[in-house]
Amino acid sequence: MWFLPGSHHDPQGRDRAGAQGADSGSRFRGERPLTVPAFRYCPSPHHNARPDAVAIDLVVVHAISLPPGEFGGPHVEALFMGKLDPSAHPFFQEIATLKVSAHFVIQRSGDVTQYVPVQRRAWHAGLSVWEGREGCNDFSIGIELEGDAKTPFEDTQYSTLAGLISQLQGRYPALGVDRIVGHEHVAPGRKWDPGPMFDWSRLRMLLGEPGVSARSCDWPLIWEK
Secondary structure (H helix, E strand, C coil): CCCCCCCCCCCCCCCCCCCCCCCCCCCCCCCCCCCCCCEEECCCCCEEECCCCCCCCEEEEEEECCCCCCCCCCHHHHHHCCCCCCCCCCCHHHHCCCCCCCCEEECCCCCEEECCCCCEEECCCCCCEECCEECHHHCEEEEEEECCCCCCCCHHHHHHHHHHHHHHHHHCCCCCHHHEEEHHHHCECCECCCCCCCCHHHHHHHHCCCHHHHHHCCCCCCCCC
8 A cells, every 4th residue: 555646546436336472483485583473453444344255365565754755753653543644744645535454464573463354354455456456445455564665675674564465365365476465556546555665575475484483473463243
């Protein structure tokens, strides 16, 4: 969910019909975390029910920073909670009224915040299509990485992302490596995140490591609400 001035759309997809714990001993081919990333749940009001009988079979990876290019502030959470102050930064005047969310945000530290129960539909992808299916919010899980198009992502973000996806795969076996895509892939020409600094081959390597699942199995994810 990378925002460029003047380029954002309603991620609910209302442009079309309808809304749309860890084990520190895991083996990551040299990427052994010194600390276990923290997990917290902060329920966003920006979600609704998925369509009946729709299976979750896609993960959409995003990048976000607010203001653009700045990390570590409270503004991403404020946006997802519907509390972004438009006077806090000139850019916020363009996006403060958007009703957007993702299921998860992975900060630069690797810590994870969940905003929407996995079984609920988060509003992250907007106008989107994958393999001929429109409205990716209906059948996907949205994961935001704190980042931008110019700054390399942190090692711990990759390991946390892989661990989180591994835990999700335990609940949704259809989430194979070929079902992990970027916002740029489901909304080409409109979105380009997670962007050129994201190393897809590194993520695939981590997802192929048996130790990933061991690291992710204890996160108390919220599945339904």
